[in-house]
Amino acid sequence: MWKSTNNQALRERALKVIPGGMYGHESTGMLPPDFPQYFERAEGTRLWDVDGNCYIDYMCAFGPNLLGYGHAGVAEAAARQAALGDTMTGPSAAMVELAELFVGMVSHADWAMFCKNGTDATSMAMVCTRAHHNKRKILVAHGTYHGAAPWCTPNPAGITAEDRSHIIGFRYDDLDSLEQAVAQAGNDLAGIFATPFRHEVFADQFLPSPEYAHRVRAICDERDALLVVDEVRSGFRLARDCSWAALGVQPDLSCWGKAIANGHALSALLGSEKARAAAQRIYVTGSFWFQAVPMAAAVATLRELRDGDYLERITHTGQLLRDGLAAQAATHGFALRQTGPVQMPQILFEDDPDMRMGYAWTSSAIRRGVYLHPYHNMFLNAALTPADVALTLEVTDQAFAELKHQRPTLAPQANPKVLARLQSMAAAQPTRLAA
Numbered sequence: 313m314w315k316s317t318n319n320q321a322l323r324e325r326a327l328k329v330i331p332g333g334m335y336g337h338e339s340t341g342m343l344p345p346d347f348p349q350y351f352e353r354a355e356g357t358r359l360w361d362v363d364g365n366c367y368i369d370y371m372c373a374f375g376p377n378l379l380g381y382g383h384a385g386v387a388e389a390a391a392r393q394a395a396l397g398d399t400m401t402g403p404s405a406a407m408v409e410l411a412e413l414f415v416g417m418v419s420h421a422d423w424a425m426f427c428k429n430g431t432d433a434t435s436m437a438m439v440c441t442r443a444h445h446n447k448r449k450i451l452v453a454h455g456t457y458h459g460a461a462p463w464c465t466p467n468p469a470g471i472t473a474e475d476r477s478h479i480i481g482f483r484y485d486d487l488d489s490l491e492q493a494v495a496q497a498g499n500d501l502a503g504i505f506a507t508p509f510r511h512e513v514f515a516d517q518f519l520p521s522p523e524y525a526h527r528v529r530a531i532c533d534e535r536d537a538l539l540v541v542d543e544v545r546s547g548f549r550l551a552r553d554c555s556w557a558a559l560g561v562q563p564d565l566s567c568w569g570k571a572i573a574n575g576h577a578l579s580a581l582l583g584s585e586k587a588r589a590a591a592q593r594i595y596v597t598g599s600f601w602f603q604a605v606p607m608a609a610a611v612a613t614l615r616e617l618r619d620g621d622y623l624e625r626i627t628h629t630g631q632l633l634r635d636g637l638a639a640q641a642a643t644h645g646f647a648l649r650q651t652g653p654v655q656m657p658q659i660l661f662e663d664d665p666d667m668r669m670g671y672a673w674t675s676s677a678i679r680r681g682v683y684l685h686p687y688h689n690m691f692l693n694a695a696l697t698p699a700d701v702a703l704t705l706e707v708t709d710q711a712f713a714e715l716k717h718q719r720p721t722l723a724p725q726a727n728p729k730v731l732a733r734l735q736s737m738a739a740a741q742p743t744r745l746a747a
């Protein structure tokens with residue numbers, strides 16, 4: 313029997329000692345109330361909350377779980393290193409081995425630097441583009457998440473206009489808008505940021521057109537600016553290389569995090585020869601950036617990614633899930649929008665402007681042991697089996713049936729935070745979607 317007593321008790325205690333009870337992407341109130349906030353353990357593709365409810369987890373810690381929680385090879389490598397040392401006066405030999413592995417796998421990369429969070433990597437990239445030729449303007453697509461630093465956080469509280477004075481927005485995958493932003497930057501263009509595909513909350517996902525990706529590259533070449541591909545979210549889920557390599561576009565810098573150490577705290581900035589001198593000039597560091605355990609875990613992870621069949625497996629299970637959900641939705645009379653790569657699915661309901669159906673359907677699934685997200689892209693991991701997908705589909709079938717029953721009386725989504733994010737994302741959509 314699904315219960316939430318311990319979660320509720322922790323939420324109440326948290327309200328007193330944690331501002332708002334929770335912050336950032338886990339902020340209180342953004343998810344339906346049935347979603348657990350606190351977890352006890354995780355293994356493979358499963359997650360247990362503090363009430364002992366078990367979930368097949370389609371969020372994978374928002375990306376870091378790629379090979380399965382507690383993957384044996386990665387856990388052994390981490391334990392071996394932990395017995396020797398972790399936070400030391402300098403890094404272990406794994407740092408060099410890891411940089412070599414990255415350079416061997418990611419075709420544009422000639423060097424690597426390591427840090428902790430994706431925001432560290434994107435902020436380092438940003439500084440690097442400016443150090444390259446002492447130019448200032450950075451182009452960032454409207455509504456794209458590159459982290460929570462003043463130059464890029466989506467929430468303006470505590471941020472000044474000066475913090476953003478050299479950031480120029482444009483619409484993703486919109487050439488006219490891109491050219492306008494480039495014109496505005498004039499001779500001061502330092503760099504252009506791109507996510508490999510559009511993967512923002514509350515919106516359909518899609519790959520940019522190849523013309524757009526090539527034009528971004530050409531502009532950077534013409535203006536001697538640096539192209540940054542932010543792979544923090546998507547890294548290694550689409551390819552064993554930077555995902556724009558498949559479009560024939562190589563960035564100068566790429567940012568990685570989340571999955572690279574299968575859950576251990578590590579992120580990376582990779583760069584080409586052209587950006588090496590700039591990377592050498594900037595001052596970036598952190599007390600925990602040289603920890604040996606996450607680097608040993610990353611070495612084990614990258615070897616497994618390079619040599620194993622994880623990508624083929626997550627693509628297969630992702631397709632099974634997508635096909636199964638499409639068939640079920642049709643049977644139950646719902647129109648689903650399943651977008652993005654099957655390994656990182658976004659699932660939204662058609663005709664659901666205030667998200668009431670998405671929230672009700674995922675609530676129903678959560679109470680039956682499947683953790684799906686109502687508005688954020690999800691993530692598949694290699695421990696998920698076809699049998700797990702079959703179990704998931706049994707649950708979603710029941711959730712669709714319940715939704716059909718509830719539909720006529722579902723209350724409109726009234727959470728102001730959710731409605732505000734819906735509005736801001738609608739305003740940031742590329743013109744080709746809004747049209």
Ligand code: PMP
Pocket residue numbers: 428429430431432434457458459460507542543544545546569570
């Ligand atoms: N870039 C992208 C594309 C992301 O999705 C994220 C995190 N969701 C970040 C940067 C920031 O990473 P982190 O939360 O590890 O700082």
